[in-house]
Amino acid sequence: MKLVVIGGDAAGMSAASQARKRIGPGDLEIVVFERGRFTSYSACGIPYWIGGAVDDRDALIARSPAEHRKNGIDVRLRHDVVGIDLDRRFVVARDLADGGEVRESFDHLVYAAGASPVVPDWARVRDAGVFGVQTLEDGDAIHAWLDGSGVRPHPRRAVVIGGGYIGVEMAEAMIQRGLQVTLLEKSPEPMGKTVDPEIGAMVREAISGLGIEIVTNAHVDGVETADGRVRAVVTPGGSLPADIVVMGLGVRPNTSIARDAGLPLGPTGGLRTDLRMRVEGLENVWAAGDCVETRHLITGRPVHVPLGTHANKQGRVAGINIGGGYATFPGVIGTAVTKVCDLEVARTGLTSHEAGQAGYEFVTATVESTSRAGYYPGASAMTVKLIAERRTGLLLGAQIVGRAEAAKRIDALALAVWNKMTVEEMTALDLSYAPPFAPVWDPVLIAARKATDAVHAG
């Protein structure tokens, strides 16, 4: 039996490894085609490697091609899959080294081609200092550009386009590298798609505090280049000088090969799968990671949430099922976390905007509390916002902003959303308490009380 995997990062290699764990090399041949030069790396870590918190690219690699090969997985780097024949069950891959094509038959296929940064037409300038942040190759390229090459001066001014997770993280990385940084965001506040506006305003303050200039309600018309290098970002309000431009406009699933082969795409543009990560309507064809869409467990709607944590889980589920086991990936609830300087920001479930879009009527409750008992050294302020359905009190979403020890508390709220708890039931939760860890009324409980009052009043 032969398994062919398209894409050698988190999803693809998790699938390959799980299948291998269940079926030995004698009974299952595994071939992985990977366009790049690396496998199983943490794309999420790239901003920290650019900024210098992580000093070595290899630290981001969880498992190298050599390690996978030792595990009996035939990893073919720099191979770009250019076609899939579902009827005759083979894929065609181009060797990027020599342009030659290879054909590989399969019994099982895992499509895990990932996603690519959204790049507007005007940003399609090659080797001019305009970068997406998705692969380790992107990271290498940014590092090389920042370090200069002897033939040009070091960049001094960076413009980051897009104030979501990657944009904010990359803006901070650029500041850490000593550049002047401008962050452009089309929403009224940074992280406008991710958190409610007043939470975004706190992020804005933290960004500004780092010395990053932030422009919201921003529009970009294009970039100016000279001598093949970017010189400025053009906006309706004028040109912003830039020696490097980083694109943080999100990513789109890499599905062109899949679409050409007839694999079904959903409304988000991602591949459609069942709960076992089998491509909808197909036997023995699986998909996982940033190229698939999944289900939002609160709204029931399809969503595209390209995060490493989902990619790993989905790949593992596909691999278990290919290996003869049984596992499912039921969907997501939109949990996410990041930090800006020492400001931690986290969310789960739906934002106010998302709840309204889904058709919910809802109440919100926001409380200010502290990470530790107020009298205990190191206590710091934190904000918890809950969004609950009107009348039923069903917890729809939550957001946390604070300093150290704040954001990871979102996980408790994620479990409340996951388990469809009401805010009133949450007021009784048995959360851990001791003065070094929480006030006697945990911030989550205070927020649940206030939200319960709002539900009763509404």
Next chain:
Amino acid sequence: MKLVVIGGDAAGMSAASQARKRIGPGDLEIVVFERGRFTSYSACGIPYWIGGAVDDRDALIARSPAEHRKNGIDVRLRHDVVGIDLDRRFVVARDLADGGEVRESFDHLVYAAGASPVVPDWARVRDAGVFGVQTLEDGDAIHAWLDGSGVRPHPRRAVVIGGGYIGVEMAEAMIQRGLQVTLLEKSPEPMGKTVDPEIGAMVREAISGLGIEIVTNAHVDGVETADGRVRAVVTPGGSLPADIVVMGLGVRPNTSIARDAGLPLGPTGGLRTDLRMRVEGLENVWAAGDCVETRHLITGRPVHVPLGTHANKQGRVAGINIGGGYATFPGVIGTAVTKVCDLEVARTGLTSHEAGQAGYEFVTATVESTSRAGYYPGASAMTVKLIAERRTGLLLGAQIVGRAEAAKRIDALALAVWNKMTVEEMTALDLSYAPPFAPVWDPVLIAARKATDAVHAG
């Protein structure tokens, strides 16, 4: 209408405040009898005040008697309730200042008399340097003893009896005050009632690392005194010199007055209440806090869990109900947390021992992971242990040990226990991920995966 409250700490004052919030002074008179000189304070903070992390006793007081009085609550300090007449609906209190007795009628009664440290007969020596740790008065007395009085030398050697939360926290406090400290624990490992033995062994290591001598499997025969001061703790293995002895053998509910009045006690020795915190079988008599027993939501059994967080919730629930609202306290699942030096320890649900006692057959899974992505600065090792029912995979309990950012993650596991999740369902949980906050496989998810394998194998 008149509400009389017995006990002015967390439970009693929460009840009084909630009732007041709903019914103004014109319609509800509230009288609180408190034996001590303080109200609404954090007993859990006392070890940190003794150790010096908190430098002021008043910081532990959430709301003073004066503040409560301003809120229309008639707080009578230094008043010891000595009798309750349920038929004629009055209580008798003794003024500790002059020994005089007052009688106060009630329409509603809240019994919130708290708990007292377990003190063996041999430790009942007054003013000799043997202390329990329960009230601010206890804390004052310990401070005074440690500071000396001019007529005697400063204590140099402390023996702490009992290696549970209070014992461990007080041992650390004594080390911080510069004393030589010996901690005696009758179990094979410290925190023997709280966590599984191998987790207790990690606590032992942290305790020893602080320079505290720890004796486990210990037995105490008594104390030696001379000139009215403790000189040593007597054990079968010999005498341990001691200038101060701290008792950390747990607490027992203060129920003698309630029992004399005919209020029902449960098998744990605590008062029995319904979900609304009404004393079982009685109208308009309520109880809350360390003097009541509650229900363990996993075993269904009555338990006595004297923690400030429960006391506050129970008092609030009683006060809402007295005030004409509706609220319940469904029970507890045994969540707790503490730290020893920089070692954080947390638990929820049942330990292995407790699960066995309850009749469960179970599997366990223990994993070592890190608090942040391994490559991210500041990542530290943490251990997660899960206990799951055999066959069903129901999560019965969890324990976490680690350094910074580890223990508060128990809350997510507390919600999993609370919501009766299986470890297999937990493998799909949408927990927050970013390199500064977790590895791409959160330690909780890794543990859930391993526990799932154990369930399938078992």
